[in-house]
Amino acid sequence: MKVSIIVTLKKDVLDPQGSTIMKALKGMNFNNVNEVRQGKYFEIDIEEKNNKKAEDKAAEMCEKLLANLVIENYKIIGSQ
Amino acid sequence: MNSSVIIFPGSNCDRDMAVALKKFGFKNKMVWHEDSDLPKSDLVVLPGGFSYGDYLRCGSMASKSKIINSVINYAKSGGLLMGVCNGFQILTETKLLPGALLRNKLSEFICKNVFVKVNNIENNYFNKIKKKILELHIAHNEGNYFCSDNQMKEINDNNQIALFYCNENGESKDDSNPNGSKKNIAGIFNKEKNILGMMPHPERMIDKYLSGDDGSIFFENLLNNLK
Numbered sequence: 001m002k003v004s005i006i007v008t009l010k011k012d013v014l015d016p017q018g019s020t021i022m023k024a025l026k027g028m029n030f031n032n033v034n035e036v037r038q039g040k041y042f043e044i045d046i047e048e049k050n051n052k053k054a055e056d057k058a059a060e061m062c063e064k065l066l067a068n069l070v071i072e073n074y075k076i077i078g079s080q
Numbered sequence: 081m082n083s084s085v086i087i088f089p090g091s092n093c094d095r096d097m098a099v100a101l102k103k104f105g106f107k108n109k110m111v112w113h114e115d116s117d118l119p120k121s122d123l124v125v126l127p128g129g130f131s132y133g134d135y136l137r138c139g140s141m142a143s144k145s146k147i148i149n150s151v152i153n154y155a156k157s158g159g160l161l162m163g164v165c166n167g168f169q170i171l172t173e174t175k176l177l178p179g180a181l182l183r184n185k186l187s188e189f190i191c192k193n194v195f196v197k198v199n200n201i202e203n204n205y206f207n208k209i210k211k212k213i214l215e216l217h218i219a220h221n222e223g224n225y226f227c228s229d230n231q232m233k234e235i236n237d238n239n240q241i242a243l244f245y246c247n248e249n250g251e252s253k254d255d256s257n258p259n260g261s262k263k264n265i266a267g268i269f270n271k272e273k274n275i276l277g278m279m280p281h282p283e284r285m286i287d288k289y290l291s292g293d294d295g296s297i298f299f300e301n302l303l304n305n306l307k
Contacts, residue, residue, distance in 0.1 A: 016186065070179060
């Protein structure tokens with residue numbers, strides 16, 4: 001079972017990489033960009049047949065390692 | 081006094097730290113990250129560098145390494161534990177210190193001398209220190225100290241701020257904040273003040289002819305406090 005996870009910086013945490021990417025996009029004439037926030041995507045193959053169990057395991061991985069909850073949020077976006 | 085410096089793959093200030101500790105009289109041992117036991121130590125140091133290539137988040141992989149359980153047990157039983165630069169990042173990732181270190185505000189690696197002001201001397205690290213404004217070196221990409229408002233309240237209530245970035249007169253202003261750290265924070269303690277994390281490198285300032293001497297003041301003072 002593959003579980004997909006997105007980790008993003010919390011709203012009030014500064015994202016200098018996102019700001020720099022936005023400036024580059026504007027320099028390329030994408031003038032209607034308001035904000036860019038950069039995150040991380042994980043795809044984890046878990047030895048498990050039940051979706052809920054696999055996602056629960058992935059959530060535990062996020063809490064313990066994949067995300068730093070002081071500055072980041074995580075979202076399990078699906079499993080298949 | 082016995083000290084231990086932990087080496088992770090990618091640490092690169094471990095030997096500088098060992099040189100500094102020995103210079104001021106510590107009997108130092110280097111400890112590999114895959115060891116499970118710490119030698120008997122009066123001080124344990126997590127050095128600067130790029131442990132595990134800064135993969136995932138700076139310090140995150142080191143915070144799960146084999147040696148770290150012994151380090152956590154040592155610190156929780158009151159042992160002195162100091163993390164410099166990447167070591168500070170590891171201490172926040174282990175949750176031994178509150179907050180996190182974000183990418184520098186201006187998205188650039190900063191490598192320069194800065195001034196820091198000692199904020200709290202009621203601890204083994206800074207008690208009786210003869211200078212309160214120290215010139216130290218910083219070299220980091222992720223030194224922008226961040227914590228939640230609740231954590232900041234707790235940090236203030238428990239007098240946990242160790243060092244502020246400041247100018248040479250000791251004034252902490254926006255233009256003396258090199259990386260965007262909240263409240264100009266350059267270093268913090270845990271509540272009990274036996275754990276210190278700081279971005280500046282005292283081990284790089286131990287020779288007045290090569291760099292500067294303010295790191296020497298720090299190490300000499302620390303050793304005297306432990307005697």
